[in-house]
Structures are given as C-alpha cells and as structure tokens.
Amino acid sequence: MESRAIALVFSVLCLSLLRATRATSAGTADGTERWGYVEVRPKAHLFWWYYKSPHRVSTPTKPWPTVVWLQGGPGASGVGLGNFLEIGPLDGKLKPRNSTWLQKADLIFVDNPVGVGYSYVEDDSLLVTTDLEAASDMTTLLKALVKELPTLQQGSPLFLVAESYGGKYAATLGVSVVRAVRAGELKLTLGGVALGDSWISPEDFASSYGTLLLEVSRLDSNGAEHADKDAQVVRQQIAAGQYRQAQITLSRMLNWIVVHSGHVDVYNFLLDAGMDPVADASAASSTSAPEYSRYLESKSVGDTIEGAMNGAIKKKLKIIPKDLVWQAQSYTVYYALINDFMKPRIEEVDELLSYGVNVTVYNGQLDVICSAVGAEAWVQKLKWDGLKNFLSLPRQPLYCGSLEATKGFARSYKNLHFYWILGAGHFVPVDQPCIALDMIGNITRSPALPRS
Known part of the structure; x- marks a missing residue:
C-alpha cells in the first residue's frame, strides 16, 4: 500500500527530521491556533491542531470548554476531515464556516491513531492494533497538551467528541483519562464523552440492517431475511471471540446489502451509493475497509481536500515532514486494527457512567x-443503575432557528443523554449543522467531572 511505502521512505530518508519532532509545536502569532507533534512512543508521532475560540466567555464558575474531535474509519484524518469538512473554522474550500463548533468551544483535532493523516510512525510495526493502545497514546498526548495549552491548565473542561469508529476511541480514552486523573497522573477536567453515530456494538448495528432497510423499502422481506441470517452469524462469531471472522462476515453482508438494495448509501438510506461504503465490493471473501472518507469528500466543492492538505495547509503548518503525503484515510491503520474492529465497547461506556462522567x-x-x-x-x-429511569422518560422535541419544524428529539437522565437527529445520516454536523451546533452547546454546558 502507498502508506506503507511512505513509512519506509520516512525511516530511510527522514530519520533525523523525525527524531527532531519529538515535542515540536508551532502556531499563529496571535495565539489563536497552535499545532504540533508529540512522540507518544519512540518513533511514533501524533499530530494535533488547536483552535482558540473567538467567542470564548469564561468565568471562575463556568470555564470555556474544549472539544477534542476523534474521527472514525478507523484510519480517517480528523485534522483533515473533521476539521475542514465538518466542524472547523474553515470549510473544504478554505472559506469561513458559519456553523463551526468554535462558536461553542475551543477545538482540538488529532490525527489518531499514529499513521493517520499527518501523524506517522517510523516503522509500521509501531502502529496500534487495539483501541486500548490507541487510548494509551492519546492519554500521553493529553498529558503533553496540558503543558502546551494554557486554557487546559486553567481548568477548561475537556469533552471527547467522536464520530463512527471514533466512538470506540472515545470510550476507551475516556476510561483511560479518568483513571489517569484519579491516579494523579493527569491534571485535567473531563467534561464528558459524546458518541456520534458510533461503532460501540457491531453486533447490534449488524442486527438492525435487515429490519431498517425493509421498513424504508430498500430491501424486501427476502432481502431482510438474508441480512438477518448474516447478522446471526456475526452475533455468534462475536460471542465466540472470533472477531476477525465476524469482520469478514460483516463485509460480505454489506456487499450483499449494497447490491440488493439498489446500491443504498449505508451512510444515508435516502441516497444511492455514489461512494461505495465497501472498498472492494467485487470480492465475496474480501476483508475490505469502508470508504468512510469518500462521503465527506463528496460534500467538498472545488479543489479536493487532498490537494489542500498536501498543499496550502502543509505549507502553513511548516513542521510536517516534507516526504509525508496526507491521505484522507489510511488503510494500513485500518488493517492494523482489524482484529479489534468488531469488539464492543459497551463495558467502557458503563464504566464512564459509573464514574459520573457525562455520556x-x-x-x-x-x-x-x-x-x-x-x-x-x-x-x-448498559448495566448502569439509572438505565430503567432513563428509558421510562419521554423524549423532548428539538427545534433550531426561526422555523418550528421538529429537528430531533432528546432524552436525559442524570449523566446519560441521547439525541435523535432527524434528517441526518452518519455525519450529523454535515447533514444538520444547525441542530448539531445547538447540541454541542448543550453538551458542553453540562456539569464537568471535578478534578481529583
């Protein structure tokens, strides 16, 4: 793969430069942006980019929040996709975005795990193979950022906000952060964890495909029955700990669904797949990766995001190794995590709730x-003791702007909150930016978990 070749080039041609970026950081003269590398392990480097909100209003009792955005894939670039195509201050054409989440919080984008986007390893053997390893690297990054960013030192509550596979990162990272704070290893206020369209329980999602697509007429009853049988195999394989086999079964299942639904877009069932969600739909035994980034790229107008990230943005940042070629999604990273892909992270969410973390x-x-x-x-x-009360509560309708049309629903009990966003597919901030902005404002106003 191209990314593997790039890694080999790094190790041969750029070793001295890579070693020099152990704690490299830079930024704008006015301090509104900072970015840099943290060597989270020897020869493994995570890239981060911080934006200070021009709207920040902070008081001793209510410090201005900070959001860390965790992209999915696995292998998709948060610094590129989440930043320029979803919630950052500039859009894919590098023009101001009206719905940027900077209106509600400072933002930190990370190319996570190592090997994604501008992040890199000097040897592919250093790529993470589990969500827990990714969480360990990110915890090391946060320890460095607390020293780097004055706002975090001053108590700005940190919210881990995730999308897709990023939800698995967020759940494991959230647990790691709480443990580190309690152990006195990390001086940080964890405000909460938000899981957007997140791959927390693969078997529950697989089990939903047949019925959902039948109800919206993208499959008939025969197709739904076929999908349900595949889902049953996925459940059995996960229960037996056969995660790699379950991933192969899921891939075959998605291939079949896409073909027999008239090429439904699995990120939005109202659309056809102009971007096939499976990388190699022609191989029945394929272990193919979802084309996570292609949907977002299709929303960008004009020059491609690859052109900007390898051109104007790279030139602005200055510290990116010159031989590094930014890619929207690294399949080397995807396949490195393949044995962890189908593992659920429900227990981690339960642990966060038990700690009192807002989820x-x-x-x-x-x-x-x-x-x-x-x-x-x-x-x-969930085994959380508030679940029964949470499920018994009615949902509250959500509105946005001057129109009274219902944009979604929400339900909250204690520290668990659930938002249903109408008219949105997998990428909520892209499809419904107004209600997404209101939502993140509500999330970041929730009480933060106190420091230890």
Missing part, C-alpha cells in the same frame, strides 16, 4: 451503518 449518544435518523435503532439496542444493554 451523550447522538445519532442521525438516516444512518444505516451505525443506525439509531442499533444505538438504542446497545444502550439498553
């Missing part, structure tokens, strides 16, 4: 791959 689950109505139905199913498996 928000939000889901787009039109998503298939991480459907709202699947998210509701895994939430109902």
Whole structure:
C-alpha cells in the first residue's frame, strides 16, 4: 500500500527530521491556533491542531470548554476531515464556516491513531492494533497538551467528541483519562464523552440492517431475511471471540446489502451509493475497509481536500515532514486494527457512567451503518443503575432557528443523554449543522467531572 511505502521512505530518508519532532509545536502569532507533534512512543508521532475560540466567555464558575474531535474509519484524518469538512473554522474550500463548533468551544483535532493523516510512525510495526493502545497514546498526548495549552491548565473542561469508529476511541480514552486523573497522573477536567453515530456494538448495528432497510423499502422481506441470517452469524462469531471472522462476515453482508438494495448509501438510506461504503465490493471473501472518507469528500466543492492538505495547509503548518503525503484515510491503520474492529465497547461506556462522567449518544435518523435503532439496542444493554429511569422518560422535541419544524428529539437522565437527529445520516454536523451546533452547546454546558 502507498502508506506503507511512505513509512519506509520516512525511516530511510527522514530519520533525523523525525527524531527532531519529538515535542515540536508551532502556531499563529496571535495565539489563536497552535499545532504540533508529540512522540507518544519512540518513533511514533501524533499530530494535533488547536483552535482558540473567538467567542470564548469564561468565568471562575463556568470555564470555556474544549472539544477534542476523534474521527472514525478507523484510519480517517480528523485534522483533515473533521476539521475542514465538518466542524472547523474553515470549510473544504478554505472559506469561513458559519456553523463551526468554535462558536461553542475551543477545538482540538488529532490525527489518531499514529499513521493517520499527518501523524506517522517510523516503522509500521509501531502502529496500534487495539483501541486500548490507541487510548494509551492519546492519554500521553493529553498529558503533553496540558503543558502546551494554557486554557487546559486553567481548568477548561475537556469533552471527547467522536464520530463512527471514533466512538470506540472515545470510550476507551475516556476510561483511560479518568483513571489517569484519579491516579494523579493527569491534571485535567473531563467534561464528558459524546458518541456520534458510533461503532460501540457491531453486533447490534449488524442486527438492525435487515429490519431498517425493509421498513424504508430498500430491501424486501427476502432481502431482510438474508441480512438477518448474516447478522446471526456475526452475533455468534462475536460471542465466540472470533472477531476477525465476524469482520469478514460483516463485509460480505454489506456487499450483499449494497447490491440488493439498489446500491443504498449505508451512510444515508435516502441516497444511492455514489461512494461505495465497501472498498472492494467485487470480492465475496474480501476483508475490505469502508470508504468512510469518500462521503465527506463528496460534500467538498472545488479543489479536493487532498490537494489542500498536501498543499496550502502543509505549507502553513511548516513542521510536517516534507516526504509525508496526507491521505484522507489510511488503510494500513485500518488493517492494523482489524482484529479489534468488531469488539464492543459497551463495558467502557458503563464504566464512564459509573464514574459520573457525562455520556451523550447522538445519532442521525438516516444512518444505516451505525443506525439509531442499533444505538438504542446497545444502550439498553448498559448495566448502569439509572438505565430503567432513563428509558421510562419521554423524549423532548428539538427545534433550531426561526422555523418550528421538529429537528430531533432528546432524552436525559442524570449523566446519560441521547439525541435523535432527524434528517441526518452518519455525519450529523454535515447533514444538520444547525441542530448539531445547538447540541454541542448543550453538551458542553453540562456539569464537568471535578478534578481529583
């Protein structure tokens, strides 16, 4: 693969430069942006980019929040996709975005795990192979950022906000952060964890595909039955700990669904797949990776995001190794995590709730791959003692702007919150930017978990 070749080039040609970036950082003269590298392990480098909000209003009792955005894939670049195509201050054409989340919080984008986007390793053997390893690297990064960013030192509550596979990162990282704070190893205020259309329980999502697509007429009853049988195999393989086999079964299942649904877009069932969600739909035994980044790239107008990230943005940042070629998604990283891909992270969410951490689950109505139905199913498996009360409460309608049309629903009990976002697919901030902005404002106003 191209990314593997790039890594080999690094190790041969750029070793002295790579070693020099152990704690490299830079920024704008006015301090509104900072970025840099942290060597989280020897020869493994994570890239981060911080934006200070021009709207910040902070008081001793209510410090201005900071959001860390965790992209999915696995292998997709948060610094490129989440930043320029979803919630950052500039859009894909490098023009100001009206719905940037900077209106509600400072933002930190990270190319996570190592090997993604501008992040890199000097040897592919250093890529993470589990969500827990990714969480360990990110915890090391946060320890460095607390020293780097005065706002975090001053108590700005940190919110881990995730999308897609990034939800697995967020759940494991959230637990790691709480443990590190309690142990006195990390001086940080954790405000909460938000899981957007997140791949927390693969078996619950797989089990939802047949019924969901039948109800919206993308499959008939025969197709739904076929999908349900595949889902049963996925459940059995996960129960037996056969995660690699379960991933292969899921890949075959998605291939079949795409073909027999008239090429439904699994990120939005109202659309056809102009971007096939499976990289190699022609191979029945394929272990192919979802084309996570292609949907977002299709929303960008004009020059491609690759052109900007390898051109104007790279030139601005100055510290990116010159031989590094930014890619929207690294399949080397995807395949390195392949044995962890189908492992659920429900227990980690339960642990966060037990610590008193605010946990928000939000889901787009039109998503298939991480459907709202699947998210509701895994939430109902939580062992949290407030679950029964949470499920018994009515949902509250959500509105946005001057129109009174319902844009979604929300339910909250103690430190668990769930948002259903109408008219949105997998990428909520892209499809419904107004209600997404309101939502993140509500999330970041929630009480933070105190420092230890």
